[in-house]
Amino acid sequence: MARMRNYFLEYRHELQRTFTGTSGTPPEWVPRLAEGNDAGYHLPGSAVWAVHGSMSTIVAGIRVLLMQALHPGALAGVYEHSGFKEDPLGRLASTIRWIFTVTYGSTEAAQDATNRVRKLHQRVRGRYIDGNGTPRDYAANNPELLRWVHVTYADSFLAAHSIFGGPIPGGADAYVREWASAGRLMGVEDPPVTETEVRRELDRWYSSGVLRSDGRLAETVEFIRTPPLSPLLRPGYRILFAAAVASLEPKYRELLGLRKAHLGPVPLPAIPAAKAVLAFVHLALGRRGPSELAARRRLERLGRASSRG
Numbered sequence: 001m002a003r004m005r006n007y008f009l010e011y012r013h014e015l016q017r018t019f020t021g022t023s024g025t026p027p028e029w030v031p032r033l034a035e036g037n038d039a040g041y042h043l044p045g046s047a048v049w050a051v052h053g054s055m056s057t058i059v060a061g062i063r064v065l066l067m068q069a070l071h072p073g074a075l076a077g078v079y080e081h082s083g084f085k086e087d088p089l090g091r092l093a094s095t096i097r098w099i100f101t102v103t104y105g106s107t108e109a110a111q112d113a114t115n116r117v118r119k120l121h122q123r124v125r126g127r128y129i130d131g132n133g134t135p136r137d138y139a140a141n142n143p144e145l146l147r148w149v150h151v152t153y154a155d156s157f158l159a160a161h162s163i164f165g166g167p168i169p170g171g172a173d174a175y176v177r178e179w180a181s182a183g184r185l186m187g188v189e190d191p192p193v194t195e196t197e198v199r200r201e202l203d204r205w206y207s208s209g210v211l212r213s214d215g216r217l218a219e220t221v222e223f224i225r226t227p228p229l230s231p232l233l234r235p236g237y238r239i240l241f242a243a244a245v246a247s248l249e250p251k252y253r254e255l256l257g258l259r260k261a262h263l264g265p266v267p268l269p270a271i272p273a274a275k276a277v278l279a280f281v282h283l284a285l286g287r288r289g290p291s292e293l294a295a296r297r298r299l300e301r302l303g304r305a306s307s308r309g
Helices: 002-020 047-052 056-069 072-081 088-104 107-121 143-164 171-186 195-208 215-225 234-247 250-256 270-285 290-301
Strands: 125-129 135-139
Touching: 002 088, 002 270, 047 056, 047 088, 047 143, 047 171, 056 072, 056 143, 056 215, 056 234, 056 250, 056 270, 072 125, 072 135, 072 143, 072 215, 088 107, 088 171, 088 290, 107 171, 143 171, 143 195, 143 234, 143 270, 171 195, 215 250, 234 270
Parallel strands: none
Antiparallel strands: 125 135
8 A cells, every 4th residue: 555655646746747847846936826916817717727727738738739740830940949859848847837827827927927938939930841842931929820829729728628628617719718818918919719710720721731741740749659758657648649649630630640549450449548547647636736726825815716616
């Protein structure tokens, strides 16, 4: 029994280290979410809190990396300017920091976190070849590339939540409408505000021929399939990756060179298996994360605490 308890604690610490870069105690930015003098962009009971507080975000995170890699401009920026291969978990922790700060922080904290990201993006520039063979310039702060990142994010988080999450207050449209605030912060012009608009924009990109499947994409997909995780997390991650692949539309799976998990001709039950993995992760991490708890302390101080959620 003691050995089982130690294994469980080690598993929890590895999860925490993977998501935030620290284990045992939250990273330094989390307690600061209790600071600030306003309620922020999102409140308990909101669609954003419901989606981002769900374990479905883990599958969504894998899915959105795959989707975003389909745009050769977005992929070039990551491939040529980020340390995703040398320090993938550090990049993941930075992304999670921004998402959770915009979700749970004050408006000032959200703006500061966004300014930090946009400053890093200033140096991310170069050229790429699109799916039509046309050379193009890219810049990470370009509104069109930012739009692709934002739209694929909304699509992936909704798709994963529809499979692994619970009800969304106000439905899918409420989530897209609320998370549009994050797009505007990043510089997305007139972001979509309904699920239909998200799907329409994805179809537009697919039909345009800009998306591209090549050797760089294949290499990136393989890295996402087999990241350098702790041995404790690898079996569960393989299942979650298979679930993320299963959640993709067939046309995107084909572009990515992926197929649903099979054992010979027999399809494997990736979705039920992933639900079991996420239930175990939920047990390890607890019902509410430290970011949400810090936000609730700020809201209570401001008299804005809600019994919802």
